[in-house]
Amino acid sequence: MGVGILAAVKEVFTGIPDFICHFHFLRDVGKDLLLKDDQTIMRRLRAHNVRGLLKRKARYLEKKTHLDFNVIADLTAGIENGELKSDFLGSIPALATYALIHWLFEAPHPSKGYGFPFERPHLVFYQRLKKVHTLLTNINDIYLRDKPKDNRSFIQVRKLLEEVLGDKELKASAASMEGKIKVFDMLREALDIAKPDGKDGLNDDGKETDIKTIEQKTVAFKEFLMGDEERKKIYKKMIQQMDKFWEKLFSDPIEIDSPTGHFTIQPQRTNNILERFFRGEKRRGRKKSGTASLNRALKAILADTPLIRNLENEEYRGIILSGCSTLAERFSQIEGKTVREELKRSEEKQEKIPMEIKRMIKQSNLPDKISKLFFKIGNKSANCHLPT
Numbered sequence: 001m002g003v004g005i006l007a008a009v010k011e012v013f014t015g016i017p018d019f020i021c022h023f024h025f026l027r028d029v030g031k032d033l034l035l036k037d038d039q040t041i042m043r044r045l046r047a048h049n050v051r052g053l054l055k056r057k058a059r060y061l062e063k064k065t066h067l068d069f070n071v072i073a074d075l076t077a078g079i080e081n082g083e084l085k086s087d088f089l090g091s092i093p094a095l096a097t098y099a100l101i102h103w104l105f106e107a108p109h110p111s112k113g114y115g116f117p118f119e120r121p122h123l124v125f126y127q128r129l130k131k132v133h134t135l136l137t138n139i140n141d142i143y144l145r146d147k148p149k150d151n152r153s154f155i156q157v158r159k160l161l162e163e164v165l166g167d168k169e170l171k172a173s174a175a176s177m178e179g180k181i182k183v184f185d186m187l188r189e190a191l192d193i194a195k196p197d198g199k200d201g202l203n204d205d206g207k208e209t210d211i212k213t214i215e216q217k218t219v220a221f222k223e224f225l226m227g228d229e230e231r232k233k234i235y236k237k238m239i240q241q242m243d244k245f246w247e248k249l250f251s252d253p254i255e256i257d258s259p260t261g262h263f264t265i266q267p268q269r270t271n272n273i274l275e276r277f278f279r280g281e282k283r284r285g286r287k288k289s290g291t292a293s294l295n296r297a298l299k300a301i302l303a304d305t306p307l308i309r310n311l312e313n314e315e316y317r318g319i320i321l322s323g324c325s326t327l328a329e330r331f332s333q334i335e336g337k338t339v340r341e342e343l344k345r346s347e348e349k350q351e352k353i354p355m356e357i358k359r360m361i362k363q364s365n366l367p368d369k370i371s372k373l374f375f376k377i378g379n380k381s382a383n384c385h386l387p388t
Helices: 003-012 022-047 050-065 069-081 092-105 121-139 148-165 168-191 211-226 229-234 236-249 273-289 291-300 305-312 314-321 327-331 336-349 355-361 366-384
Strands: 254-258 261-265
Touching (some): 022 236, 050 092, 069 366, 092 121, 092 148, 092 355, 211 229, 305 314
């Protein structure tokens, strides 16, 4: 859809029908529509350092709860059946807060492979922040064993989220983006490709719907945009893009004269088979070279490993070698026990989320389940203390 490509194709392939991929058109429109709000949300979230503060809180709760297997098992069972063992009631709020924090970080992961603008991880993270804040506000005064101090983690995280959610610019951009997404998803439905419930990712060629049917649905969508002055103003650029590329999105039947006779072709939409082929080649290349595992390798290395670049400095080399002629000779002087201790300390610094918690945070409705559990147990506790 670039100006240069359009001009070149028109000159080189004079008189030959030229069409554009519906998926790429949709992605281009979506980026223009949503990118500004998306970047504002990302910028404001970073300004509040909300991820860093939540990670710090999660590490504190990990030490406080010791991620006790029995408490985790009780919380897991409680979420499913609404019952908790009385022995662990005091530890449940802190562990629930720990799980909710990691549920927040799980926001970008339920990806369907489409990428932005079809997936909006920054907005989803913000929406999850709102949901957790609402939950903590609602259960803040529900004490599982009549000890307010048990809910201290609720209060601390709620206050942290209140500052973020009070950001007017962040709130306005999120509301703007949510409204635009509804319209963008209508266009996805009209083009019958990369639909909100789709799972084919970048390999999505759309349903095998007749091109004229798709065109009729897209005409109806455009009439919807044009039917309201305010809407027409907000989505002006989207309308202009549709007008500009309409003939390349939907073609009229083409009359063909061939040695076998005269017939008519109705071109259907294009696909991204060639692009998919090159993506596959890149994946195979990464697999052969091992580059795909580089991220895990970087996380596993000791924090001081990048200092090896200092060996390019002659003075530094002299300090490290300490009279030895080679690094091998210097390394031979290091005790194996020291190395093992350093590796152990490095491993201890890395937060390890128990598998049961990992399963728990993958539930999209986890806050609702925790809310239901606390209200159920809280009501039982209140009834037990009613005067007779």
